[in-house]
Amino acid sequence: MRFLCGLLALLAATTASAVPAADGRTGPDVGVLVIGRISDDPNAHYAQLKPLLDYVVARMGDVGIHEGRILMARDMGQMESYLRRGRVDWVTETSAGAMLLEARAGAERLLLTERNGVRDYHTVFFARRDRGLASVADLAGRTIALQNASSTSAYYVPAMTLIARGMPMEILLAPRDIPMAGVVGYVFARSELNIATWVHKGLVDAGATSSLDWDDPRRMPASYRRDLVPLLETASYPRAVEMVRGDLDEAVRERLRQVLASAGDDPEAAQALALFFGTTRFLPLDAATRDALDELKAGALRVGAALE
Numbered sequence: 340m341r342f343l344c345g346l347l348a349l350l351a352a353t354t355a356s357a358v359p360a361a362d363g364r365t366g367p368d369v370g371v372l373v374i375g376r377i378s379d380d381p382n383a384h385y386a387q388l389k390p391l392l393d394y395v396v397a398r399m400g401d402v403g404i405h406e407g408r409i410l411m412a413r414d415m416g417q418m419e420s421y422l423r424r425g426r427v428d429w430v431t432e433t434s435a436g437a438m439l440l441e442a443r444a445g446a447e448r449l450l451l452t453e454r455n456g457v458r459d460y461h462t463v464f465f466a467r468r469d470r471g472l473a474s475v476a477d478l479a480g481r482t483i484a485l486q487n488a489s490s491t492s493a494y495y496v497p498a499m500t501l502i503a504r505g506m507p508m509e510i511l512l513a514p515r516d517i518p519m520a521g522v523v524g525y526v527f528a529r530s531e532l533n534i535a536t537w538v539h540k541g542l543v544d545a546g547a548t549s550s551l552d553w554d555d556p557r558r559m560p561a562s563y564r565r566d567l568v569p570l571l572e573t574a575s576y577p578r579a580v581e582m583v584r585g586d587l588d589e590a591v592r593e594r595l596r597q598v599l600a601s602a603g604d605d606p607e608a609a610q611a612l613a614l615f616f617g618t619t620r621f622l623p624l625d626a627a628t629r630d631a632l633d634e635l636k637a638g639a640l641r642v643g644a645a646l647e
């Protein structure tokens with residue numbers, strides 16, 4: 340009899356835990372807010388995400404959120420899978436990555452992210468003054484250094500800019516490789532300082548980096564800058580965007596939006612925001628920002644189709 344009563348109690352508890360939440364989750368994930376991050380350094384990124392996640396969760400009890408978790412993805416494809424399967428609720432991404440998650444995984448825009456007091460930036464194409472380049476049109480048959488395949492300002496925007504001008508691109512194995520005639524050869528330099536160094540030392544013909552890095556002497560030393568000339572400055576795009584999965588419960592989504600939008604004015608959030616990739620505040624998406632993101636999404640998809 341005692342065994343039967345225990346079995347019935349266990350079945351009742353199991354049934355109760357399987358009742359779905361408003362967003363479709365069941366079991367241990369009910370009441371949990373999961374933030375995701377594409378990361379090649381999970382330990383470092385965990386320390387950057389956890390304080391703001393704790394701050395947010397502490398203010399979401401009224402919509403049933405009582406716990407926060409962090410889920411790292413190794414690459415964009417894995418993060419897309421997490422979003423489609425409902426394993427991640429909230430993702431912070433640079434703008435090109437955010438738009439790819441929107442296009443491929445149904446993620447939705449929540450807020451614009453201002454980092455270190457800057458909400459927008461643009462890409463600067465540049466070359467040595469003595470290289471004989473006057474504009475990006477002169478890059479056909481030449482080489483350009485970009486950062487890596489996830490960078491908005493130093494990959495997606497430069498690539499979509501060249502592709503939109505009808506300039507085919509091909510990846511090279513080394514900076515000294517020569518591209519085919521009429522083609523822009525590109526190499527990944529991995530860091531902003533490397534881009535500047537490779538251009539200055541003549542390993543490549545040109546480079547592309549963000550306007551913030553172009554103006555930063557740590558990434559663009561003054562001794563390099565005086566020998567370089569801008570070839571083109573693109574339109575501006577948001578630095579980063581907070582995204583949520585498309586089927587997140589509306590009450591949870593709106594409470595998350597409220598908490599983040601007010602965090603910039605709350606002294607208790609200051610340290611957590613600073614750790615959160617230098618975030619200073621979260622801002623609503625106005626019409627101009629939405630248009631810029633739409634343009635970036637279309638361009639990033641063209642880059643993916645042409646180069647990836």
